[in-house]
Amino acid sequence: MPRSSLRHQFFNYINGCAFAALSMFNLMAFADPKNQTVDLSSVAQNIKILASDAFEGRGPLTQGEQLTIEYLAQQYKKLGLKGANPNSVGSSPLGQYFQAVPIARIIPDQNMKLVIGDLSFTSGKDFTARTEHINNQITLNDSSLVFVGYGINAPEYQWNDYADIDVIGKTVIVLVNDPGFATQNPEIFTGNAMTYYGRWTYKYEEAARQGAKAVLVVHETAPAAYPWSVVESSNTGSKYTLVDSQQNTSKLPIMGWLKLAATEQIFKQSGLNYQELKQRALQADFKPVRLKQSANLTLKNIISHAISHNVIAKIEGNTYPNEYVLAGAHWDHFGTNKTSKGSIVYNGAVDNASGTAGTLEIARILMAKHKIKPFERSILFINFTAEETGLIGSEQFSKGDIIPTKNMVALVNIDGMNVLDKVDYILQYGDGLSEMEDYLVRATLAQQRRVKLDPRPQNGLFFRSDHFSLAKQGVPSLLFMSLGDTDPEYIANKYHKAEDDFSPTWSLGGVEQDIELMVDIIQTLTNSRDWPKWKMDSDFKTSREADLSK
Structure with missing residues (x-):
């Protein structure tokens, strides 16, 4: 389908199904910055839209990709964030919000x-x-x-x-x-x-x-x-x-x-x-x-060869604009599977429409705070493509073509949020890896919660999401993931299945408290001169020390 037809379909969908919610979202972006709290109605609506059948399961290199990346770019632009790619991609007016990712199938x-x-x-x-x-x-x-x-x-x-x-x-x-x-x-x-x-x-x-x-x-x-x-x-x-x-x-x-x-x-x-x-x-x-x-x-x-896209937007720092604190989440899922009985859409509501919606909400809150008191460092929001097929979008970004890795302070990565009720803990993936864990402990205690170590460390989840592409280049990272920890049925019945759909019954209590926690960590780093270090001797630590010494 031609790009113009995709845009027409996109705008028809948004205008027909979500006009009221998006209007509220835009108004919230310019509400009193002193009282910014998590707007769960906006989060819910963004998850619902991204995980709708209209977005065809957000498969890379599909019509669903085009709808997804243009939707995200438009939301960042409405919030006042700038596109982070200095070289416009193609003829799209949103080109600076995209990073091309060349993919071979x-x-x-x-x-x-x-x-x-x-x-x-x-x-x-x-x-x-x-x-x-x-x-x-x-x-x-x-x-x-x-x-x-x-x-x-x-x-x-x-x-x-x-x-x-x-x-x-x-x-x-x-x-x-x-x-x-x-x-x-x-x-x-x-x-x-x-x-x-x-x-x-x-x-x-x-x-x-x-x-x-x-x-x-x-x-x-x-x-x-x-x-x-x-x-x-x-x-x-x-x-x-x-x-x-x-x-x-x-x-x-x-x-x-x-x-x-x-x-x-x-x-x-x-x-x-x-x-x-x-x-x-x-x-x-x-x-x-x-x-x-x-x-x-x-x-x-x-x-065969094709081009997919990461979505990148930034809040520019006032004092150290070339130093970046990163917030990321992958936008992709498994797309649509055509069978003899009809099409099956893998909407990926929790994995990872929830995390993608989380980055939009974090951007809204931090942009409002930035307007009152500008941040010292810049904040980069990045939604990666092709995580589900091998961390491909984050691998491309980690090459440093947009931002050199030596300018990346740290990354907070979301790969599935707790869409159910609040809990008294936050999961920590990895133990004794980097000083980002200390930031997690401090922010968690401020919420009167506790840090709970990954109950399945033998599965190596720290090495299986987009932050790991950056970690291999030395960038300290935190993974926020709640895939079944609060919902025992999720892994067995919904994870990577067509049943991972949006539910209006979700309380989103966990989303609220985790977004507040991430905002705290990102804001602290953005107004700090700290460069979190790796604690354990590893290739990650060696790469970081070599990168920062350049």
Whole structure:
């Protein structure tokens, strides 16, 4: 559909369905700044609009994207925020509110077979394989197999599974999670709480640095935190990736998973016992094991290219305008699935229309405060695209094309809000990571609430939302997420399902108290000379110190 037709549809929808609510929203933006409180009617209406069928599930690269990004840009503009992209995107008058995100869509051919020795494995059933290379065909031809334990190189933990082994051009088999989870020993890594070294994304990144051709991550439900069905559904269909000037050739050529039963067959064929080797891999002095077989695979891909968009707006600081405190939330969800029985719209009301509406409300409150007493630092509001398909929008933003990461003070990221009643706590994801946790404690105590540590640290949620793209570049971050913590039915019946719809019965008490808390943290940082630091030795800390020393 032409862009002009999309705009016509957009304005018809807004004018017909939400005129009264938006009028109230605009009036509130210019109400007495001294008495700014959370306007739950505006929050509710924004969630309702963003999670309506008219927005088609907010799928990237769809009509729903165009409606969503133009809606958000218009709301920021009405509030008085400026677009944060100095170079206008396209011919749209709202261009400065958009950041282009070049995306490649890669669909792996599922007719492939993984052949190892005398064994032949079926895609989806026994293994998965995909790539982020812009390459229509990648082949493993008698690629040597090496078991490298957890595939971790972590100097701060005195751990290197790649010591004294050359894996260039080889296929490595690695365990999921990290030794801390397997031992439940807090003296090993961080015990039950997953570190980034336990994430499958890290396994691929480190193997690429080591020069491997392919990685097969062994799936076991407990350390992975999800069943094989999640691996299969997440890796056998369309996947999206950013594209760099080298066509992503610096990334791992083949990113795979291997079912436990298939893994045990492979080790047995090589005269090895997988379970015994897995236990040996729990020792820091573990030595990689070369298997007798080699891997053969032909990965064919259908590749297409398109442009998606982040939405960016700012309140400009009065004293230090080039220093930015960031507030973010991803705007995307899973779009619409057309079936033989009709279209299914994945509206993503909680995940993450609620967080997106939260950024609009925080912007309204802070803009009103700014008009009374201008902030010293600038505040950037960013709504990321393609979070659900791999943190793609935030990865693009983290490159620093709009704002250098050394100018980013910290990020507050919302990925699903508590749309039900108020609670006496706030969840903290990660423990002992950065001084942003101290800001969280102070603001929470001011509300007479308490900080509650993530009840499922083994799931590694800190590493699975947009703030993590910035954290990898050294920017300290806080994640605000309430996906099922106050609603036991949410994960089982609504999370990433068509049932995640807006409900007029929501009290939004949790939204109110969490927005107030985030406003407190952002406002404090905006009028401070503090640069929150990383507490724990890590690549994040190293990146930050190097960035700020430039």
